[in-house]
Amino acid sequence: MKRLTTDVLVIGGGAAGMSSALSAAKAGVGVTLLEREPVAGGVLNQCIHNGFGLQFYHEELTGPEFASRLQREMSEEGVSMIGECYIRHIDVKEKKATVLSPKGAFEISARALVISSGARERPFGSLLIQGHRPSGILPAGVVQRYVNLENYLPARRAVVLGSGDIGLIMARRLTLEGVEIVAVIERMPYPGGLTRNIVQCLEDYGIPLVLSTTVTKVIGRGRLEEVEISKVDERFVPIFGTSSRLKVDTLILSAGLLPQVEDFDDDLTVDPINRGFVVSNTGESSVEGVFAAGNNVAVYDLVDYVAAEGWIAGRHAALYALGKNTPGKKVPVVRGDNVGVVAPGIVDMEEHVRLYVRLKNPMEEGTLILKELGLEKSFSYGVPSEMIQMVINKEKLMPLIDAGRLTVEVH
Amino acid sequence: MQAVVIGGGVVGSLIARELSRFRIKVVLVEKSEDIGQGVTKANSAILHGGYDDPPGTLRARLCASGNLMFDELSEELRFPIRRTGSIVVAKDRSELPKLEELLQNGINNGVKDLKIVGRDELRELEPHISRDFRYALFCGSAGITEPWMVAIASAINVAANGGEVVTGEEVIGGRIYEGRVTEVFLSSGRKLKADLVINAAGLFYEKVASAFGVSVPSVYLRKGEYILLDKKASELVNMIIFPIPTAAGKGKLVVPTVDGGVLLGPTSVELPGFSPEDVSTTDSGLASVRESGENLIPGIDNPKFFIKSFAGLRPETVQKDFYIRRAEELANFITVGAIRSPGLTAAPAIAEFVINTIVPETGIDLTRRDDFTPGIEERIRIKELPVREVSRLIDENPSYGRIVCQCNEVSEAEIVQAIRDGARTIDGVKFRTRAGFGRCQGGFCSWNIAKILARELKKDLSEIGQNSKESWVVSGKVRQ
Numbered sequence: 001m002k003r004l005t006t007d008v009l010v011i012g013g014g015a016a017g018m019s020s021a022l023s024a025a026k027a028g029v030g031v032t033l034l035e036r037e038p039v040a041g042g043v044l045n046q047c048i049h050n051g052f053g054l055q056f057y058h059e060e061l062t063g064p065e066f067a068s069r070l071q072r073e074m075s076e077e078g079v080s081m082i083g084e085c086y087i088r089h090i091d092v093k094e095k096k097a098t099v100l101s102p103k104g105a106f107e108i109s110a111r112a113l114v115i116s117s118g119a120r121e122r123p124f125g126s127l128l129i130q131g132h133r134p135s136g137i138l139p140a141g142v143v144q145r146y147v148n149l150e151n152y153l154p155a156r157r158a159v160v161l162g163s164g165d166i167g168l169i170m171a172r173r174l175t176l177e178g179v180e181i182v183a184v185i186e187r188m189p190y191p192g193g194l195t196r197n198i199v200q201c202l203e204d205y206g207i208p209l210v211l212s213t214t215v216t217k218v219i220g221r222g223r224l225e226e227v228e229i230s231k232v233d234e235r236f237v238p239i240f241g242t243s244s245r246l247k248v249d250t251l252i253l254s255a256g257l258l259p260q261v262e263d264f265d266d267d268l269t270v271d272p273i274n275r276g277f278v279v280s281n282t283g284e285s286s287v288e289g290v291f292a293a294g295n296n297v298a299v300y301d302l303v304d305y306v307a308a309e310g311w312i313a314g315r316h317a318a319l320y321a322l323g324k325n326t327p328g329k330k331v332p333v334v335r336g337d338n339v340g341v342v343a344p345g346i347v348d349m350e351e352h353v354r355l356y357v358r359l360k361n362p363m364e365e366g367t368l369i370l371k372e373l374g375l376e377k378s379f380s381y382g383v384p385s386e387m388i389q390m391v392i393n394k395e396k397l398m399p400l401i402d403a404g405r406l407t408v409e410v411h
Numbered sequence: 412m413q414a415v416v417i418g419g420g421v422v423g424s425l426i427a428r429e430l431s432r433f434r435i436k437v438v439l440v441e442k443s444e445d446i447g448q449g450v451t452k453a454n455s456a457i458l459h460g461g462y463d464d465p466p467g468t469l470r471a472r473l474c475a476s477g478n479l480m481f482d483e484l485s486e487e488l489r490f491p492i493r494r495t496g497s498i499v500v501a502k503d504r505s506e507l508p509k510l511e512e513l514l515q516n517g518i519n520n521g522v523k524d525l526k527i528v529g530r531d532e533l534r535e536l537e538p539h540i541s542r543d544f545r546y547a548l549f550c551g552s553a554g555i556t557e558p559w560m561v562a563i564a565s566a567i568n569v570a571a572n573g574g575e576v577v578t579g580e581e582v583i584g585g586r587i588y589e590g591r592v593t594e595v596f597l598s599s600g601r602k603l604k605a606d607l608v609i610n611a612a613g614l615f616y617e618k619v620a621s622a623f624g625v626s627v628p629s630v631y632l633r634k635g636e637y638i639l640l641d642k643k644a645s646e647l648v649n650m651i652i653f654p655i656p657t658a659a660g661k662g663k664l665v666v667p668t669v670d671g672g673v674l675l676g677p678t679s680v681e682l683p684g685f686s687p688e689d690v691s692t693t694d695s696g697l698a699s700v701r702e703s704g705e706n707l708i709p710g711i712d713n714p715k716f717f718i719k720s721f722a723g724l725r726p727e728t729v730q731k732d733f734y735i736r737r738a739e740e741l742a743n744f745i746t747v748g749a750i751r752s753p754g755l756t757a758a759p760a761i762a763e764f765v766i767n768t769i770v771p772e773t774g775i776d777l778t779r780r781d782d783f784t785p786g787i788e789e790r791i792r793i794k795e796l797p798v799r800e801v802s803r804l805i806d807e808n809p810s811y812g813r814i815v816c817q818c819n820e821v822s823e824a825e826i827v828q829a830i831r832d833g834a835r836t837i838d839g840v841k842f843r844t845r846a847g848f849g850r851c852q853g854g855f856c857s858w859n860i861a862k863i864l865a866r867e868l869k870k871d872l873s874e875i876g877q878n879s880k881e882s883w884v885v886s887g888k889v890r891q
């Protein structure tokens with residue numbers, strides 16, 4: 001069995017991993033990137049629509065274009081990328097991993113780690129929806145993969161549960177390929193995806209969006225035959241007598257993403273609301289020298305955010321590997337009113353802060369307040385599906401020393 | 412001499428294997444695409460101690476003895492078992508007599524390693540048990556297994572000993588001549604010569620019996636719903652935990668699974684009419700399973716643990732006992748039906764009982780062959796091997812290093828082996844290798860499994876199903 005060493009080991013080669021590998025390499029250290037798929041790119045590879053890179057590359061790219069640009073830059077910087085890897089065991093504290101791949105098993109040890117394992121889709125089974133267990137119930141990302149990467153159609157007549165962006169985009173994509181999309185069903189009283197996607201993916205194609213409604217039963221012996229849908233009340237409890245049935249052979253779930261933390265969460269702290277790793281604004285996790293970035297920290301709206309966070313984590317991982325890191329005082333970020341997902345979870349006063357906040361409930365008008373810093377940002381039409389971003393220069397962080405925390409609230 | 416065994420559940424497969432010890436050609440016929448996909452795939456997977464079956468019943472006798480046969484069987488057939496032990500928990504003194512009754516019953520049934528424990532020992536055995544419980548009946552011989560693997564491995568063993576395993580074909584009737592079955596007819600039109608017929612068709616045993624003009628006790632169905640929990644939940648559970656049993660059955664349990672998960676359930680609800688395909692779950696069933704689990708292990712009812720829900724059906728008769736008889740109408744037709752719980756535990760003893768006690772009534776010549784091999788070769792699971800060995804395997808065959816299921820560490824080579832062993836569907840691969848059994852539920856790997864199936868079976872992807880021909884996965888290409 002081979003033994004390898006590297007300065008920075010990056011696990012997961014999506015946008016976050018590639019960007020951190022690139023920035024670490026640019027900082028002058030040796031970088032190895034382990035990816036479980038044959039090629040790097042992560043979800044970017046299957047997102048053939050455009051809308052990527054406006055902030056990171058100042059250009060509008062498709063997902064695969066964004067990915068191949070990062071791949072090219074990585075190889076120019078000498079990052080060694082190993083595909084079809086499976087991390088069999090990892091000692092996060094010792095920064096050592098045992099890896100299986102078709103080329104052989106190997107052990108690799110590093111000075112610093114970046115974990116960028118992304119998010120996975122919530123599986124149908126975990127929703128505990130009653131009924132049979134037929135084929136034809138798929139997460140939207142899997143459908144996207146079938147259609148865009150594998151050239152196969154997994155549906156003839158489908159309903160989409162959940163109005164997240166992936167579901168909306170797939171509703172349009174499948175319609176264009178001749179699949180009949182009967183409706184998009186959403187249990188919340190408002191859509192989960194970006195407004196532009198509601199217009200461009202549903203309204204333009206006449207696909208109905210049915211709010212405050214959920215799937216309450218699936219029926220089918222071999223393949224899915226029917227789904228039962230029902231109206232729900234404010235507490236998402238189905239309202240008796242409101243159910244009806246749709247004849248479909250496919251149920252596409254767009255029920256949200258879960259940060260993939262399970263392989264590492266024995267050692268790293270996970271935030272109960274973000275459900276991802278708690279990191280500081282340098283990307284450092286609760287274990288020294290171990291960094292995390294991307295959708296395994298919080299599920300971000302845009303690849304540009306993910307790539308930017310990956311970049312920061314990569315740079316700090318390189319500094320750590322070189323022994324040149326200068327950690328500052330750290331204070332926790334505390335949630336106040338109407339704040340759901342928030343990242344980072346810790347402020348390291350040596351680095352600028354880019355704060356990402358998701359509202360718990362939509363607001364017509366509102367103000368994001370950083371209490372101890374006396375900073376504010378107003379917004380209109382705030383919805384949970386669109387993150388609010390705020391950048392704070394490190395020079396402005398001084399009041400946090402005495403306060404010992406940064407409270408984020410929305411009024 | 413040819414024997415036809417109808418039904419590739421745990422019962423039929425083990426009977427077919429026992430018959431393979433003799434100078435008889437054995438044909439095992441299963442109507443599903445794979446072995447062990449009926450009642451055998453949806454149950455609690457417990458090797459019961461045998462302390463609660465009423466003494467004098469066939470099930471009491473065969474459960475206790477069946478349990479003891481599993482160590483040797485699992486070594487021969489290379490399926491996993493774990494003797495976790497079980498506890499029946501009681502809240503206060505008023506419930507103690509019930510435990511004592513079970514203890515006495517167990518002793519009468521010949522069950523060993525049974526004792527009543529108090530609070531401290533209970534905490535030691537099961538630290539996360541609810542503080543409400545003060546006493547327990549501990550049974551050291553209880554354990555868990557992978558029921559479908561018992562059936563699959565038996566079928567592999569039947570084939571290795573020269574028998575034939577037919578899947579995807581249903582027995583629809585046969586030719587009867589002078590009070591004996593002479594031929595068995597399959598849905599494909601194939602006709603099998605038969606000197607002995609065993610009806611082990613599970614929920615369908617009455618239907619099969621009547622296709623041969625044999626009358627048997629009627630079955631009604633009792634549904635059991637479950638929730639499967641993530642490996643992370645197993646930190647809360649060491650062994651099988653039962654509440655005090657009631658007239659409706661053993662109650663809703665908390666059970667560890669051999670691959671590291673946890674099951675909550677089952678419910679026990681009688682179905683109106685006879686609907687053996689109705690393995691649907693219900694909101695009320697799932698809610699009650701959650702509540703009972705939480706009563707036993709506080710904190711286990713946590714949505715972040717939920718992986719999936721499913722249901723199984725128990726074949727019940729008024730007699731509440733197994734029905735194992737040679738037909739009065741037909742001299743060489745044996746029915747092994749109403750195999751309700753603890754049918755899995757009893758299955759090896761049922762097979763032995765059928766051969767030793769019932770088959771001789773048919774006049775079939777039972778001469779042992781001297782070339783029977785009881786064992787099968789162990790199928791490689793790289794997850795269970797030290798990395799040095801995995802490394803060596805990869806050097807020989809790189810597909811051991813291509814991990815298809817990331818949740819359960821299953822390699823492409825293992826999937827190919829499963830297909831060579833008879834898997835024809837995604838579920839066939841899943842149940843044999845555990846690929847797609849983990850927390851992402853195949854979201855990540857089903858597709859790759861489907862592609863490997865198509866490649867190995869030289870089929871188009873649109874012909875690959877989840878578990879049957881009807882359960883298609885893709886309807887065709889986006890572009891030709």
Ligand SMILES: Cc1cc2nc3c(=O)[nH]c(=O)nc-3n(C[C@H](O)[C@H](O)[C@H](O)COP(=O)(O)OP(=O)(O)OC[C@H]3O[C@@H](n4cnc5c(N)ncnc54)[C@H](O)[C@@H]3O)c2cc1C
Pocket residue numbers: 011012013014015016017034035036037040041042043044047050051052053085086087116117118119141144165166169260263293294295296300301302303304306
């Ligand atoms: C359908 C869809 C549409 C989108 N549309 C847009 C858009 O229009 N504009 C936009 O800006 N953003 C969009 N996004 C969001 C953007 O694509 C994602 O936020 C971003 O790509 C996430 O990157 P990531 O690196 O965090 O995760 P991922 O891309 O998920 O990468 C994680 C990588 O890690 C690998 N990995 C995971 N675990 C392991 C392990 N244990 N070992 C080895 N490798 C591992 C995975 O294989 C994967 O390659 C969209 C996303 C989706 C799904």
Ligand SMILES: Cc1cc2nc3c(=O)[nH]c(=O)nc-3n(C[C@H](O)[C@H](O)[C@H](O)COP(=O)(O)OP(=O)(O)OC[C@H]3O[C@@H](n4cnc5c(N)ncnc54)[C@H](O)[C@@H]3O)c2cc1C
Pocket residue numbers: 417418419420421422423440441442443446447448449450451452453454455456457458459558580581582583611612613614615616619634635636677723724725726750751752753754755756757
């Ligand atoms: C909810 C529940 C929990 C249980 N828990 C336990 C437990 O923890 N421990 C325990 O010991 N027991 C348990 N049991 C009981 C145990 O699961 C069953 O007794 C056992 O699996 C029965 O196996 P079988 O082979 O008789 O039936 P099956 O597995 O159903 O096999 C019968 C097979 O016959 C096939 N078949 C039917 N008709 C035809 C035909 N015409 N032609 C060809 N093939 C045909 C079917 O497709 C099926 O595969 C439980 C049962 C249930 C329902």
